[in-house]
Amino acid sequence: MGLNAVRVLSLISLILVFSSTILVMVTNIKAVNSFEANRGGDNTTMVDCDYIAGSTVPNQPAGVFWAVVASLLIIFQTIILFLSECSWPMTFFDRFFPVLGTKFGLGPLGIFQCLISTQILSHHVDDFTLVSAFFLFALGCLNMLLGLIFRESAKPKRSITSWRAEAKGILPTTSDQRPVFVNATPIVSSVFSQEKGQQVHVSHETVTDAHSFRSTEKAGYGFGRQGEKAAGLRGFILQKPEESLPRYASPPPPRAATVSRSPSSVSSSSSFYADERPPSMPVPHAAETHAAAPAFRSSPTSI
Structure with missing residues (x-):
């Protein structure tokens, strides 16, 4: 609120200087016209003045x-x-005049105000212009002091639009810029604490190991074991990505189809089966003939 009060006073002083400068310019033009009108007269004192x-x-x-x-x-x-x-328009100042933009504080603004006021005060002016220039010089000094105190954070702190944006925002405005390591302290405490309010005790050896890994002697281990x-000793774990196939990967090929042959009965009249028994021997039973008959297997070339 204090920064906004200084801004209001600064706006008032700029308006006063703007109007007083217009008044000075009108007065100068009138004085010049009067001087040119009296140049041809006998009054030579006005001609020789500075x-x-x-x-x-x-x-x-x-x-x-x-x-x-x-x-x-x-x-x-x-x-x-x-x-x-x-x-307004702040995007214009950020691009073409950065010292008056959001990335700079109130110091450059105060310097410009002091330069304008000293330019006016270095001439003999009327009372209204004199008071306006003094007021602007005082505000310029105050802005330079505030610029030294708050630096580049002065304009965001006094910005009303940023307050409204933070009030309407649901998610936080800050973003986590840390790497893929996450803090594992709550997980470790929840695993090792069996009851509510139980404290987790860390041994002296664990602390010693954690400090030993901070030394420069073991700084070259990288992402190994x-x-x-x-x-892990410092309270961080490494998030591993879930295993998944890329979208462009082709599905696995189907298994090769196996060719099977249904069992068939062996014919006694086939050319592959010849009854070479003597006529005196009895003909065996059909089940025995099927068991003793050789199996027929087709070669790969026939398929």
């Missing part, structure tokens, strides 16, 4: 031009500083 009477215009070649340009530059600078204090052990 400044035109009643103005801040120097009596020299192109003095009127540079006086008007100086007033226009002050007006332009006050407009730029006013927009910077209003934080010793590295995982050191990470």
Whole structure:
């Protein structure tokens, strides 16, 4: 709230300087017109003076031009500083004028305000312009002091839009930039604590091992077994990705089909089976003939 109060005062001082500069420019033009009108007269005192009477215009070649340009530059600078204090359009300042953007504090703003006020106070001006320039110089010094105190965090702290965004946001604005290691202290405590409120005692040897792994002698273990052990002693575990096939992987090929042949009865009239018994021997039974008959197997070339 204090930073916003200083910003309001800074806006008021810029408005006063803007209006007083316009008043000074109008006064200078009127004084120059009066000077040019009295140039051909007998009054030679006004011709030999360093400044035109009643103005801040120097009596020299192109003095009127540079006086008007100086007033226009002050007006332009006050407009730029006013927009910077209003934080609009901040994307323009972040890209084309970073010192007045969000990544810088209030120090550059105070420097610009002091430069404008000293430029005005270095001339003889009326009371309204004098008070406005003094007010702007005081605010410039205060902004430089606040810039030294808060540095680049001053503008985000006084930004009303950032307050509204944080109030409406559901998820936290900060992001975890840590690597794939996660804190395993709650998991270890839940595993080793059997009852609620039970404390987990760590032996002196475990602490000694953890400190030993921090030494430079064992810093080259990397992600091996010793590295995982050191990470576990410090309270971290390594998340392993789930095993899965890529989307473009083809399905596994089907198993080769086996060719089977149904059992068939052996015919006695087949050319592969010849009855070479003498006529006197009895004909065996059909079951015995089937058991004793040789099995027929087809060769791979026939398939």
